[in-house]
Amino acid sequence: MTARHANHVGGMSTGLSVVRAVRAGEMLAEEALEHCIARIEVCDPRVNAFTDGTFERAVREARAVDAARARGEVLPALAGLPYAVKNLFDIEGLTTRAGSRVRNGQPPAAADAVLVERMRAAGAVLVGALNMDEFAYGFTTENSHYGPSRNPRDLSRTAGGSSGGCGAAVAAGQVPVTLGSDTNGSIRVPSSLCGVWGLKPTFGRLSRRGSFPFVASLDHLGPFARSVEDLAATYDALQGPDPADPGCHAARVQPALEQIGHSLSGLRIGALGGYFEDHAGPAARRALACAAEVLHATPGVAWPDAALARAAAFVTSAAEGGALHLPTLRERAAEYEPLSVDRFIAGALQPAEWYVRAQRFRRLYRERVNALFADWDVLLAPATPVQATVIGAETFALNGADMPTRPSMGLLTQPVSYAGCPVVAAPLWPDGLQKLPIGVQVIAAPWREDLALRVARALEASGVAVSPVAGI
Amino acid sequence: MNDTTPFDILDFVRASARLLDLPLDDAQVARVATHLARTRAMVAPLRLLPLVPDAEPAEIYCPAPFPAEDPS
Secondary structure (H helix, E strand, C coil): CCCCEECCCCCCCCHHHHHHHHHCCCCCHHHHHHHHHHHHHHHHHHHCCEEEECHHHHHHHHHHHHHHHHCCCCCCCCCCCEEEEECCECCCCCCCCCCCCCCCCCCCCCCCCHHHHHHHHCCCEEEEEECCCHHHCCCCCEECCCEECEECCEEEEECCCCCHHHHHHHHCCCCCEEEEEECCCCCHHHHHHHCCEEEECCCCCCCCCCECCCCCCCCEEEEEECCHHHHHHHHHHHCCCCCCCCCCCCCCCCCCHHHCCCCCCCCCEEEECCHHHHCCCHHHHHHHHHHHHHHCCEEEECCCCHHHHHHHHHHHHHHHHHHHHHHHHHHHHHHCCCCCHHHHHHHHHCCHHHHHHHHHHHHHHHHHHHHHCCCCCEEEEECCCCCCCECCCCEEEECCEEEEHHHHCCCCCHHHHHHCCCEEEEEECCCCCCCCCEEEEEEECCCCHHHHHHHHHHHHHHCCECCCEECC | CCCCCHHHHHHHHHHHHHHCCCCCCHHHHHHHHHHHHHHHHHHHHHHHCCCCCCCCCCCCCCCCCCCCCCCC
8 A cells, every 4th residue: 555545544444344343243333433423524624525414313323233233133234334325315304405505495305215225224324415516417526505525536636426425435435335326427437536436237227216316217326335345235235126216127136246256257358449449548548458458358349339329318318407407497597506507408408309319319229239248248448538637627638639527527438328238437546556546447238237246356356446545 | 400500509599498488698598509509519420310210219118017917
């Protein structure tokens, strides 16, 4: 470890190391929680990952775990694991603001979101809610109402977005696990920029009930962590069908944790070229090359229609997001995030033909992408074009062109989520652990999170993809 | 498709905002038009993509889960 990172630096251990210590009686869940709260109090004035603390609830949940152990009960899978959620998840008793001001004054949530319920059932301890781009429309978490989340790897830079608080809290060692959302890259982008692991599951894998929507036909929820084991264990705890979410297509749980240590022997792994090379800066290319070398991946695999898919994802997001907010925009546009309100309005005004065409294309696109996975088990691509940009930067340079920062950070994630494929974002360090990280997407066919997590675990075991606690 | 001027987009924003009862001042109209022009350029290749009539939109709506058993 370098001076910049250390295993703890006061930060939390990995989630499952806490769970094992609690189970073995080496640590109380309440002690783990106290450690976590202390870290939040030290770091958060600089990082600004948290918007709300739920410490009283957390103490109750931690004490319940300790009491169950004292009674000799078998503890559930995540007993004692502290975690936090993006503030678009319903938390009973809190108003779900989704990063906005316009939702202040709305009644508090009457119940937890389904995924928060599942975390509670698994024994996890909820410590708070996390900062985000307003209504999830952004890739930088430069939230004008609640302040920007700062990247723990370099506090002058963005944490990515829209789940920026999720990436920052995990990188800073404030909590070992967070839950975020990903519509166009909002788990993968902050994972890439903050140097943590993120999982965007298959579209329709996890229930979204009780989370504030952005784009119903594209919204996914998923976990962040500093180890692949934590990522898989959390993902397993979140799984389960939900007939009340029309976008939840999973019929049963398919556990992944037990698969992650399996050999990669026989897996066909490729690295994407074409669009994904053309839109990657030098660090992103080096990170991809590094991962591809470790995994003996075949280079130059062509992903079908990536540019069309990115355009279709952009139009779909603008139209659905704009339409969702139109009633409020009529009355209270001035209270919206100035960095995204004009994009919401532009989306609301888009011709219907653009949106319908995008959705018609999406059906054909799905067939083309799924056909690609007849030849490949796992495909690799950079997660972001560049590393974290300085807060307030309007543009970044990409292969000789100036790109607008806020919409362009998702150039490489949008084509993949438009197909609905599961992706693990792996944290690589092409310039060494002293410098900034950048992520690589580990992409599998729909419903094959197990393969993406297996390959991610191999990258972690090789040492090229790691997530130390930031030394702040 | 390439003959639209910035003035046409400004007109479109003003007219469609009025149609949707969305009050916008001139500065907002200009900013929204900039975004819409960018989206229009991005979507141009998608608009040229040939789509056969039976290329239906990707589905999300289902009236009810398909029954596990046939009716008796």
